[in-house]
Amino acid sequence: xxxxxxxxxxxxxxxxxxxxxxxxxxxxxxxxxxxxxxxxxxxxxxxxxxxxxxxxxxxxxxxxxxxxxxxxxxxxxxxxxxxxxxxxxxxxxxxxxxxxxxxxxxxxxxxxxxxxxxxxxxxxxxxxxxxxxxxxxxxxxxxx
Amino acid sequence: xxxxxxxxxxxxxxxxxxxxxxxxxxxxxxxxxxxxxxxxxxxxxxxxxxxxxxxxxxxxxxxxxxxxxxxxxxxxxxxxxxxxxxxxxxxxxxxxxxxxxxxxxxxxxxxxxxxxxxxxxxxxxxxxxxxxxxxxxxxxxxxx
DNA sequence: ATCATTGCAAAAGATTTGCATGTCC
DNA sequence: GGACATGCAAATCTTTTGCAATGAT
Numbered sequence: 254x255x256x257x258x259x260x261x262x263x264x265x266x267x268x269x270x271x272x273x274x275x276x277x278x279x280x281x282x283x284x285x286x287x288x289x290x291x292x293x294x295x296x297x298x299x300x301x302x303x304x305x306x307x308x309x310x311x312x313x314x315x316x317x318x319x320x321x322x323x324x325x326x327x328x329x330x331x332x333x334x335x336x337x338x339x340x341x342x343x344x345x346x347x348x349x350x351x352x353x354x355x356x357x358x359x360x361x362x363x364x365x366x367x368x369x370x371x372x373x374x375x376x377x378x379x380x381x382x383x384x385x386x387x388x389x390x391x392x393x394x395x396x397x
Numbered sequence: 398x399x400x401x402x403x404x405x406x407x408x409x410x411x412x413x414x415x416x417x418x419x420x421x422x423x424x425x426x427x428x429x430x431x432x433x434x435x436x437x438x439x440x441x442x443x444x445x446x447x448x449x450x451x452x453x454x455x456x457x458x459x460x461x462x463x464x465x466x467x468x469x470x471x472x473x474x475x476x477x478x479x480x481x482x483x484x485x486x487x488x489x490x491x492x493x494x495x496x497x498x499x500x501x502x503x504x505x506x507x508x509x510x511x512x513x514x515x516x517x518x519x520x521x522x523x524x525x526x527x528x529x530x531x532x533x534x535x536x537x538x539x540x541x
Numbered sequence: 542a543t544c545a546t547t548g549c550a551a552a553a554g555a556t557t558t559g560c561a562t563g564t565c566c
Numbered sequence: 567g568g569a570c571a572t573g574c575a576a577a578t579c580t581t582t583t584g585c586a587a588t589g590a591t
Contacts, residue, residue, distance in 0.1 A: 271569095272565080273571065273572080276571090292556085306573090307572070308555095309558085309573065310571080312557070313571080316557095326474060327474075328474040328491075328529070329472055330470060330472040332476070332554070346513070346517065348519075355517065357513060357516075359512065359516070361512055365509055368505055369503075372503070373490065373501060373533075374533040374536075375492075375501075375531070377490075377529075377530040381530065383527050383529075384521055384522075384527075385527075386520045387522070389517075389518040389520075392520040415590055415591075416590080417546065417547080417589080419546080420546090437580090449547090449548075450547090450548090451549070452581090453549075453550095454546080456581060456582070476556070476580065477579085477580065477581095478581090
């Protein structure tokens with residue numbers, strides 16, 4: 254699975270925004286601060302490269318990236334958003350026990366999308382499908 | 398579509414909890430404070446019946462209801478959780494523009510569940526599937 | 542009467558905002 | 567040089583927690 258990272262400098266300028274070092278560092282962190290990182294993780298990682306990057310800048314930047322579709326903000330159940338830089342169509346399998354998020358690619362999802370759109374006139378965003386449940390580790394443990 | 402409300406007094410006692418007026422009012426609010434209500438909506442509605450119910454009690458009660466599977470806490474993208482008292486299997490179509498949440502029932506979802514479980518060993522909770530996109534109203538408007 | 546539950550107020554997180562300073566183009 | 571971005575600190579919002587008072591069983 255070769256995820257394709259956008260040329261972010263170009264992308265920013267195309268949209269009329271400046272390519273600042275903070276933005277580059279934050280974009281880098283999105284891919285390297287772990288899978289589907291939280292804001293805190295992103296900040297902590299970006300800070301390694303440039304210790305002065307502030308949390309507020311991280312928030313503002315993620316907002317901006319979301320606006321220009323460089324990342325997807327993921328809904329959260331624990332009060333802290335996570336971000337997904339992956340551009341290929343996929344759905345997220347989210348473990349409600351340990352928080353693990355697993356990407357899942359399947360053709361079949363397209364059929365489901367069409368079926369929903371035929372039946373409801375709701376316009377499905379494939380980038381934003383979250384399915385909750387238990388990852389294999391957690392489903393093998395005893396219940397809480 | 399006749400949604401079946403649980404006998405909540407019985408359900409609470411079966412689980413060893415007291416059936417207090419606050420809990421009954423909050424359960425009632427879950428069904429009547431609008432579709433997939435936020436905590437604020439639930440509190441505001443419950444308060445009509447009993448003006449002294451505190452927000453903290455609403456939070457504690459929703460926590461409890463979630464624990465004994467009387468409701469499902471929904472992940473959120475705007476920082477305020479929503480609750481879904483519906484027990485029948487369904488998925489939620491969430492409009493990322495206006496926040497509308499539409500229930501969707503379809504047999505086909507079962508196939509998808511099985512396909513995912515066959516392919517990944519992830520255990521899908523059908524009660525917790527959220528698909529984001531645009532409702533029909535919002536998809537007909539011009540973009541932001 | 543007992544012990545779970547409530548309400549209040551304070552605390553803890555997460556995110557946003559205003560504004561002076563710094564810096565990309 | 568000038569507009570845009572950043573960083574700081576304060577503000578806002580949501581949710582959690584501790585504890586004394588209350589009330590369900």
